[in-house]
Amino acid sequence: MTPAEHFAQRTWSTLGRAEQFKVRFGEETLTDLLVLDMLPHGRTRGFWLGSTTKPAEGQCGADLLVFLRHRTDRFFVLALQAKKLYPDDRYRMLNRVSDSEGQLDKLVGFARQFHALPLYLLYNHSNMVVRSDHWHCCQKRFDKHQLGCTLVPSWHIRRMLLCRPPPPRDFDSAHKVKQAKPWRCAFDCQSAENELRRMAFPTPQHYSDTPSADNWIFERRVADAWPEWLFDKSTSQLTREDLYRLLSDAGTAPEDSFESDESLYPARVLMIDRPRESAVS
Numbered sequence: 001m002t003p004a005e006h007f008a009q010r011t012w013s014t015l016g017r018a019e020q021f022k023v024r025f026g027e028e029t030l031t032d033l034l035v036l037d038m039l040p041h042g043r044t045r046g047f048w049l050g051s052t053t054k055p056a057e058g059q060c061g062a063d064l065l066v067f068l069r070h071r072t073d074r075f076f077v078l079a080l081q082a083k084k085l086y087p088d089d090r091y092r093m094l095n096r097v098s099d100s101e102g103q104l105d106k107l108v109g110f111a112r113q114f115h116a117l118p119l120y121l122l123y124n125h126s127n128m129v130v131r132s133d134h135w136h137c138c139q140k141r142f143d144k145h146q147l148g149c150t151l152v153p154s155w156h157i158r159r160m161l162l163c164r165p166p167p168p169r170d171f172d173s174a175h176k177v178k179q180a181k182p183w184r185c186a187f188d189c190q191s192a193e194n195e196l197r198r199m200a201f202p203t204p205q206h207y208s209d210t211p212s213a214d215n216w217i218f219e220r221r222v223a224d225a226w227p228e229w230l231f232d233k234s235t236s237q238l239t240r241e242d243l244y245r246l247l248s249d250a251g252t253a254p255e256d257s258f259e260s261d262e263s264l265y266p267a268r269v270l271m272i273d274r275p276r277e278s279a280v281s
């Protein structure tokens with residue numbers, strides 16, 4: 001079992017047990033566990049920006065950034081907003097509003113600025129899982145525990161919020177589209193890169209009424225600037241300047257636009273370095 005599969009399975013059972021014993025298990029804790037669980041994954045590094053006790057994602061809309069290098073010269077940046085499914089089978093505060101702007105717009109704005117792919121990272125335990133509706137992994141063997149952690153495109157969440165009459169904000173609504181994938185699909189499945197590329201695009205026939213505002217180039221080329229210095233760091237603490245440097249290495253942000261306000265950056269960063277030259281060329 002891969003680290004991504006292990007995390008999804010454990011999240012499924014943890015949320016199930018938390019429900020059984022009426023224990024509150026927050027998204028912040030689950031996201032910290034995710035970073036820890038992913039650490040043995042090849043050449044992976046996890047970083048925290050200062051303390052995670054105070055949620056700093058109120059502003060930028062992302063809880064976690066994943067830098068995923070999938071080829072020697074290519075990488076994706078995933079900007080992830082974490083939400084958990086409550087025992088009543090609802091995602092609450094799917095678009096929490098602060099400073100008059102919703103989390104979804106903040107997430108998409110952040111992703112656009114730094115050429116990242118905005119996704120919702122959903123933590124689930126549900127009795128409503130139906131294989132034919134919700135299983136979109138390219139690995140055919142159905143394993144509901146792998147739905148303990150899923151990636152859902154931001155455009156689909158936007159659609160759930162805007163659609164009239166509004167669909168229930170439940171597991172079924174969030175996972176009906178084929179671009180809603182188990183967490184492992186981004187790392188372990190054979191066509192992981194293509195799965196991620198597909199997540200950026202709404203299915204036209206289902207979304208003709210929704211502007212595909214979340215589409216831009218999010219796959220970046222690594223010049224000679226792939227930050228080896230990160231892998232040499234001996235601590236798991238990253239400064240905001242470090243993260244900004246990382247995000248702008250692809251040349252998408254001018255250096256003088258760095259702002260030190262901590263609320264503008266996600267609290268956690270995962271660097272996953274696993275070129276798979278044999279998979280696609």
Ligand SMILES: [Zn+2]
Nearest residue numbers: 137138185189
């Ligand atoms: Zn898959």
